[in-house]
Amino acid sequence: MAADKTLGLTVWRKHLVAASLIPFALKSADYLLLRSFVPIILCLTAALLLLRGARKSPKAATRAIKVWASALIVWGAARLIVMAMFLFTSVSEAHVESQLTLFFLLLSLIHLGLGIYFIAQAKPLGALLHTGSWKASAPTT
Amino acid sequence: MTQRCVKLALAMKKGATHWRAFGLHWQVRALGAVRALWAGKLSAAAFLLLAVAGVSFTPTVAADSEFQRKIIAELSGHMSDGDRALGPRSTPTERAAAANYVAAMLTDLQLAPQRHTYRMRNSNPLIDLLLAPYVGTNIYAVLPSTSPGAPYVIVGAHYDSDPGVPGAGDNAAGVAVLADLAVRLSALSERPVNYVFAFFDQEEDNEVGSRAFAAYLKRNDYDIHSVHISDLPAWDRDGKGEIEIQSPGPLLERLYRSAAEKLGYELQLTQGGSSDNHSFLEAGYRTVGVFGDVTKHLHKKSDTLETIDFAFMASVTDLMFAVLSNIDAEEATDGSR
Numbered sequence: 181m182a183a184d185k186t187l188g189l190t191v192w193r194k195h196l197v198a199a200s201l202i203p204f205a206l207k208s209a210d211y212l213l214l215r216s217f218v219p220i221i222l223c224l225t226a227a228l229l230l231l232r233g234a235r236k237s238p239k240a241a242t243r244a245i246k247v248w249a250s251a252l253i254v255w256g257a258a259r260l261i262v263m264a265m266f267l268f269t270s271v272s273e274a275h276v277e278s279q280l281t282l283f284f285l286l287l288s289l290i291h292l293g294l295g296i297y298f299i300a301q302a303k304p305l306g307a308l309l310h311t312g313s314w315k316a317s318a319p320t321t
Numbered sequence: 322m323t324q325r326c327v328k329l330a331l332a333m334k335k336g337a338t339h340w341r342a343f344g345l346h347w348q349v350r351a352l353g354a355v356r357a358l359w360a361g362k363l364s365a366a367a368f369l370l371l372a373v374a375g376v377s378f379t380p381t382v383a384a385d386s387e388f389q390r391k392i393i394a395e396l397s398g399h400m401s402d403g404d405r406a407l408g409p410r411s412t413p414t415e416r417a418a419a420a421n422y423v424a425a426m427l428t429d430l431q432l433a434p435q436r437h438t439y440r441m442r443n444s445n446p447l448i449d450l451l452l453a454p455y456v457g458t459n460i461y462a463v464l465p466s467t468s469p470g471a472p473y474v475i476v477g478a479h480y481d482s483d484p485g486v487p488g489a490g491d492n493a494a495g496v497a498v499l500a501d502l503a504v505r506l507s508a509l510s511e512r513p514v515n516y517v518f519a520f521f522d523q524e525e526d527n528e529v530g531s532r533a534f535a536a537y538l539k540r541n542d543y544d545i546h547s548v549h550i551s552d553l554p555a556w557d558r559d560g561k562g563e564i565e566i567q568s569p570g571p572l573l574e575r576l577y578r579s580a581a582e583k584l585g586y587e588l589q590l591t592q593g594g595s596s597d598n599h600s601f602l603e604a605g606y607r608t609v610g611v612f613g614d615v616t617k618h619l620h621k622k623s624d625t626l627e628t629i630d631f632a633f634m635a636s637v638t639d640l641m642f643a644v645l646s647n648i649d650a651e652e653a654t655d656g657s658r
Contacts, residue, residue, distance in 0.1 A: 211442060211449050218446035259451055274411040274484050275526040279453055 193301070194308055197245065200252060200294050201227055203287070226251060234309040242306025249298035256292030259284065384638035386631040388504070389497035393555075396422065396480070396493035399626040411484040416457065416522055419480050423460045423496060423520045430503050432462035432518070439533035455529045457522035464506055464516040471650050472546040473515045475538075475606075476502060476641070477531065477597055479524030479552065483620040490616070490624050494555035496520060498638050505642050513650045514546055521597050524552075531597035535604035546650060547573055548608040549641060552596040557633040558614035563587045564637055567610035568594060568602055572652065573644075577609065580643035586636055611641055 201223065208220035226248050233244030263280050265271050298305060394400035396419065398408025410419040424434035437459040443449050460480070463473075478495030482488025503518050522530035531550075538545060557563075566577050566588055574590065581588045594602045598610035613633060618624040 207450070211454065214440060214442040214454055216442040216446055216449045219449055222450065255450065262451060272484055273526060274481075275455055275523070275529070276452060277484060278412050 193305060196294070197230065197248075197298070197305060197309065200248070200291070200298075201230075203291075222251075230309065233306070236310075238303075238307040238310040240306075241309040242302045245298050245302045245305050245309065249295045249302065252291045252295030252298065254295075256288045256290075256295060259288035260292070263288070384498075384501050384635035384642075385504075386635055389494070389501055389634060389638075390626070390629075390631065392426065392497040392500055393489050393493040393629060394626050396496060397487040397489035397624075397626055399487070399489070408487055409485050410480060410482040410488055411486075411525065413456070416481055420458045420460050420520075420522065423480050426496075426500060427460070427462045427503070427518070430462075430500065431507065432464060432503060434460050434462050436460060437534060437537055439530070439537070441529050441533055444527055455523060455526065457530050457533070459519060459521050459530050459534050461517055461519040461534075462503070464503060464512065464518065466512045466515045466650075467510075468513060468650065471512075471514045472544040473517050474546050474645060474648060475517045475519055475548040475601070476645065477519040477521055477534075477548065477550045479521040479528075479530065479597055481522055481525055481530070482624075483525050486620055486622055487625050489626045490553055490556050490613075490628055491619055492524070492552050494553070494613075494629060494634055495551040498551045498554050498634065498641065501638050502642055502645065506645060509646060514648055516645065524597050528597050528600045531600035532603075535600045535606065538606075539604055545606050546648065548598070548601040548606045549573075549645065550596055550598040550601070550608065550610045551612075551637070551641065552598075552610065553613045553615065553619070554611065554637040555629040555631070555634040556613040556616045556618070557630050558616050561587065562633060562636060563589045564640055565589045565591055565610070565612040565614070567591045567596075567598060567612060569609035570607050573607060573609040576644045576648070577611075577640065580640055580647070584636070584639060584643060586640055611637060613637065 204219065204223040204226070208223040211217075211219045229244045230241075230248060233241035262276065263285060266273075266277055266280055391400070396407050396410070407418055407422060408415070410416050420436070424436070427434040439455075439457060439459070441455040441457075443452060443454065476499055478499050479492050480496050482491065482493075487493075499518050499520065503516075506512065506516055519531075519534060521528075521534060524530060564581070564586055566574065567590075569577060569590070577588060594600075594608075594610065596610055596612065598608045601608040613630075616628070618628045
C-alpha cells in the first residue's frame with residue numbers, strides 16, 4: 181500500500197515537470213502561427229535541457245530542473261509585476277488591461293508556486309527524472 | 322440607372338437613415354418615384370416626389386453636421402441608440418459593440434460591411450512570452466467604381482478609444498467624417514476609383530488594427546491608389562481653421578493643396594506618422610493623414626460631444642470629399658509617391 185502511494189506520488193511529480201511545459205508549448209504554437217519565434221525557441225530549449233539532464237545523470241537533471249524552475253519563477257513574477265503595475269499605477273494600455281483577469285493571476289501564481297516547489301525538490305526530482313524511479317532519489321550512503 | 326432607382330426605393334422602404342443618400346439628378350429621382358408608385362410604396366414615392374420638386378433637399382456639396390452629430394453622440398455614449406450602449410470603446414466587449422455599430426451604420430448607408438478579424442503578435446517578442454496576442458476586428462465596405470478595373474482608394478478612421486474615455490473627438494468624429502463621405506461619394510454618378518471605407522480597431526494600441534489591415538492589403542496584392550486617414554477631425558485648438566495634412570507625398574500634397582485653395586481652406590503640412598497613417602506609410606502606400614489639432618481633451622474623460630467643433634469638422638469633410646471625388650485613377654499608375 182505504502183509502495184503504491186509512493187509510486188502514485190512519483191508518477192504525479194514526474195508528470196508535474198512535464199505538465200509545467202504545456203502552457204508554454206501551447207503559447208509557442210499560438211505565436212508560431214503569428215510568426216513570432218521567441219516562445220518556441222525558449223520552450224524547445226527548456227524541453228531539450230530537461231531531456232538532456234534526464235538522460236545524462238541525476239546531477240545534470242537536478243541542474244536542469246533548477247534552471248527551469250528559475251525560469252518559471254521569473255515568468256510568474258514578471259506577470260505579477262505587470263499586473264501590479266497596471267492595477268496600481270497610472271500606466272494604461274487596453275490590450276494589457278483586458279488580459280488582467282483572475283485566470284491571469286491564478287496562472288501566474290501557479291507557475292510561481294511550481295517554480296519554488298521545483299527548486300525545493302530539485303534533487304529528488306532530478307533523480308526521478310534520470311531514473312524514472314522515486315526510490316533512486318534516496319541517499320545511497 | 323434603373324437598378325439604382327430600385328435600390329433607392331428599397332432604401333426608402335427599409336427606412337434608410339440619411340436623406341442625402343438620395344441626392345441624385347432630378348431624372349433619377351423622378352424615375353425612382355414612378356417605380357415606387359408602381360410598386361405601391363406611397364410613402365417612398367411621396368418622399369421622392371418631394372425630392373424632384375427640390376423641397377428641403379440640399380445638394381451633395383457640404384458636410385451634414387446633424388448626421389455627423391448623431392453618429393458621434395451615439396458612439397461616444399452621449400445618446401443611446403436603442404439597445405446599443407456605447408461610450409468608451411477600449412475593452413474587447415466595448416470594441417465588439419462599436420464594431421457592430423459601425424457595421425450597422427454601413428448597412429444603413431446601403432454598403433455591405435465586411436469584417437476583417439486579425440491576430441497580431443506583440444511589439445516586443447519577449448512580451449509574447451508574458452501576454453496573449455492582439456485580437457481585433459476592422460470593419461470595411463467597398464463603394465465600387467463605375468469604371469471596371471479601377472484602383473482602390475482607402476479612406477480610414479479608427480473607431481476605438483482610450484480606456485474609459487468617451488472618445489467623441491478621438492475618434493467618433495473620424496467615423497462620422499467617413500460616414501458622410503460614404504453618403505456623398507455614393508451619390509456621385511461617376512466614380513473613377515473603388516472607395517474602401519475602413520474603420521480600424523485598436524489604433525490606441527500601437528495602431529494594431531490598421532497595421533493588420535495594411536498587411537492584409539499587401540497579402541492580397543490590391544491595386545491601391547492612395548490611403549486617406551482621418552483622425553481628430555473635429556478639434557481646432559487655435560480657431561485658425563488650419564487642417565493638418567501629414568506626410569502626403571508629392572501627388573497627394575498637390576491634390577490637397579489644390580482642393581484647399583478652391584475651398585478657401587488653410588493647410589498645415591507636417592511629417593511623420595502619428596495615427597493609422599503610420600501603418601500604411603510603413604507598408605509603402607501613398608498615404609496622407611488628415612487631422613485636426615490635439616487638444617487638452619485628448620485621452621481624457623472630457624473628450625465628449627460638447628468639445629466637437631462641427632464647423633471645422635465640416636471643412637475637413639469637405640476637403641476630403643473634394644480630393645476623393647476628383648481623384649484621377651490614371652495619375653498614379655507609375656507607382657510614384
